[in-house]
Amino acid sequence: MMYCKKISLALLLLVLTFNGYSQRGYDLWLQYDEIEDQKLSKEYLKNVSGLMVFGDSPTLKAASNEIMRAHQGFFKKELKRQISIKANSLVLGTKEDLPAYVLPALEQDYSKINDEGFLIKKIKIGNTPLIVITGKSEVGVLYGTFRFMRELQLHNKIEEIYIADAPKIQKRVLNHWDNLDRTVERGYAGFSIWDWHHLPELIKPEYMDYARANASIGINGTVLTNVNASSLVLSPMYIEKVKALADIFRPYGIQVYLTARFSAPLELGDLATADPLDPEVRKWWKDKADEIYATIPDFGGFLVKANSEGQPGPNNYGRSHVDGANMLAEAVAPHNGIVMWRAFVYSEHDPDDRAKQAYSEFVPFDGQFRDNVLVQVKNGPIDFQPREPFHPIFGAMPNTPLMMEFQITQEYLGFSSHLVFLPKLFEEVLDEDTFVKGEGSTVAKVIDGSLHNKKLTGMAGVANIGTAKNWTNHPFGQANWYGFGRLAWDPYLSSEKIAEEWLKMTFSNDNEFVEPMKEQMLNSREAVVKYMTPLGLHHIMATGHHYGPGPWVDDLSRPEWNPVYYHKADSLGVGFDRTATGSNALEQYAEPISQQYSSPETTPEKYLLWFHHLPWDYEMKNGKTLWTNLALTHQEGVEDVKEMKSTWEEMEEYVDKERYERVSMLLDIQLKEAKWWRDAVLSYFQKFSDMELPDSVPQPEHDLEYYKSLNHPYAPGINPSWN
Ligand code: GCW
16 A cells, blocks of 8 residues: 555656646746845846736737746745835736826837837836836737746846837748648647647637747747648638637737638639739639728738749749739738748749749749738748748849748758757848948848838748657757747847857756856858858758758659759769859849859858869868868768767756756757767768778768668658658
8 A cells, every 4th residue: 555655646746847847848948047145136126116007908918927927936936016006016017008207208119110020118206216017009018928927037137227228120920831740841849739630619828929929039820830831721611720729829919821722713613724914813812812901900911922832822823922812912911911932932833043933933023023922031042941041032122122031840850859059040141241232231130121212111030830849859859949930130240149048048047057067059051061061062862851961862753853953063073063164043143243153262161062162172262172172071970969069968957857867968969860860961972982081080881882871751840741
C-alpha cells in the first residue's frame, strides 16, 4: 500500500514537473518571471500601486488582463483595480477616453505617434505621480501595455519612463502555409494549429495565446491558409470557421486574411472560366467578398499565388498579373480590404535564368496595380536560401507598394532542428542598398514606404508555428517569430537588440547567460551558410523536402528544380555566371552594384558563386584557392556549431531542465547534419576540382555514393502527394 502511494506521488511529481516545464516553452517570451531583485521590485511597486482603466472594450480588457497576469508573475501579488486615479496609479486609456485633466501632460506627445502607436509616460497631475499608457487607438494602448511589461521583463527602470513608439510598417502579417487537412507545407512544428474540423464551436486556448503573442510584438494580420490554396476555404461553411478565429483575434488587433485560389469561380461557383476580365467572374469575386465581409466586417483581404508552381492564375486566360490582382482588389476595395499579390513566379517554359524571371514579369507593370494592392516579394530572387542577394525588384518598382516576404520556417535552413537566428538574415536584407534613388536607398526604406512615399506598406513572414507544445519545436525557433514581429514593427532594429530582448524575456536576465548566448545566436546564421552553402552557393538541397544536401541531383523534370542548375560545377570551376557573359541577371541591379559585382575581384565574397563561375584554383582575397576556401568554410561552419554546443553546455544553470535538454539534443542533431553537409558537398565537388582537402578539413566519413544513397521519404513539411 505504502509502496503504491510512493509510486503515485512520484508519478504526480513527474507529471507536475513535466507540465511545469512544458509551460515554459508554451509561454514563449511572455514568461513574466518573478523579479527577485528586492531593490528593483520595490521600486516598481512604488511606481505602480494600482490599475485604473478608462474604457471597457474587449481590447482594453485584454490589456488589463495581461497586465494583471504579468504583475502576479513579477511580484506574486495581485495588482489592485481602482475606480479612480490615485498616486502612482498605472493609467490605461486612449486619448479619447482619458480624463481631460490628464491630457495637457501628453498633448505634445500624441503628435509623435501614428494611429497604432503608443505613449508610456510618467506624469504628475498636481502632486499625484502617474504612469500613463495611451495611444490614439485601443490597439495602441494594448501595444503600449505589452511594451510596458517588456520593460519590466528586461528589468529596465521605470521611475522616469517615457516611451513614444509606433509601427513603421502598416501590414505586419504572418503567412501560414497551413492546409485544411492540417498538414503544413514547410511546417516543422507538428500540424496546423487551426482545428478546422472542430471550428467554429471548439475554441482552443491556443488561439487566444497565439493572439497575445502576436499582439505583444505588434503583428496585426494573419493569413490562415496556404498560398498553394484550396478554394474550399471560401465556402460558406469555412467562412463561419474563419469568423470564429477572427472574433478571437479582433480584440488583439489582428485581422484575418485568406489565400484566394484563382480558379475558385470554377470550383466553388459553376462558372466556366476564371478569366479576370469576364464580367461574370468579376461579379463572382465581388459577391464572394461581400459575403465574407458580411460575416467578418474587418476581414483583411486576400493573398494570392498565381501562375507559379502549378497554381492557376490570370495567365491561364492570356491575362496579366495586373488584370488578376486588380480584379480582386476591386472586389475588396469597398470594404477597405487589400490584395497581397505574390511576385514569386518562374516558369519551366522560360529558358532565362530563374533569378531573373520575376523581375522581367513584374517590373513592366510598375504603377499599374490598384492602390489597395501590395506586391509581395520574397527577400531574394530565388527562394529563401541561407543567403541570397536582395531581390532586384526592390530597386525597380518605385510606383508600386512592395511588401517584403521573409520565411520564418526554416525550409532551407535546417528545419526546426537547427538553431539559426533569422533576424540576422532579415537585417542583412533590409540594410542592403538598392541605390534606386542614389546611396542610402535601402530595402528597409522601400518597404516602409519612406523612399517612394507609399501609403500602403507591409511585411509578411511565413510562420514556423504548429501544434508542437512549445509552438515552434526548437525553443530557439520562437526567437525567429519574435524577431520577425519586431522587425515588421521597426525594420531598423538591430538583430543584436532583438536577440538580447528575446533571451532575457524567454530565459534569464543574467548577463552570464545573455552575453554568450547572444553571441552564439548572432553567429548562428553565418554558421548555417558556411556548412550548407558558402561563398554564394545556393539551392543545392535534396529534392522535394529540401532536407540535407543534394548537389548531385540532375534528373528532375523542371531544369530549375535541379541543384546542378544552380552551381554549374564542372572540371573548370563552379558557380553561376550572372554577369554579361552569362545570364546577365546583374543588369537588374542599379549602379554601382551592377558594375561592382561584374568582376569577381570586387564582388563581396559572400555572393561570389551567385554571380560568377570561377576556376577551382581561382585565388581569393586571402591568397588561397577557391577550392581551399570552400573546404575551409564548410569546416568553419562545423566548428561554429561545436562552439554553440559548448556554450550551451555552460548554460545549464540558467535554463529549466526541459528546454535545456531539448536544445542540447537538437544541437547534437545540428552538429551531425553540419558534418553531413560538409562531407557530402565536398565529396561531390571534389570529383570536379580533383584537388586535395586542406589538412584541417577531415576526410569525409563515407564515399560520395553513400551520401547519394541517403533517402528521406518522410522528412517533414511536404505534401505526401509529392512523393
Ligand atoms: O519555397 C518554395 C517552397 C514551396 C512553396 C513556394 C512558395 C508554398 O518549396 O513549398 O509553396 O516556395 O513560396 O510558393
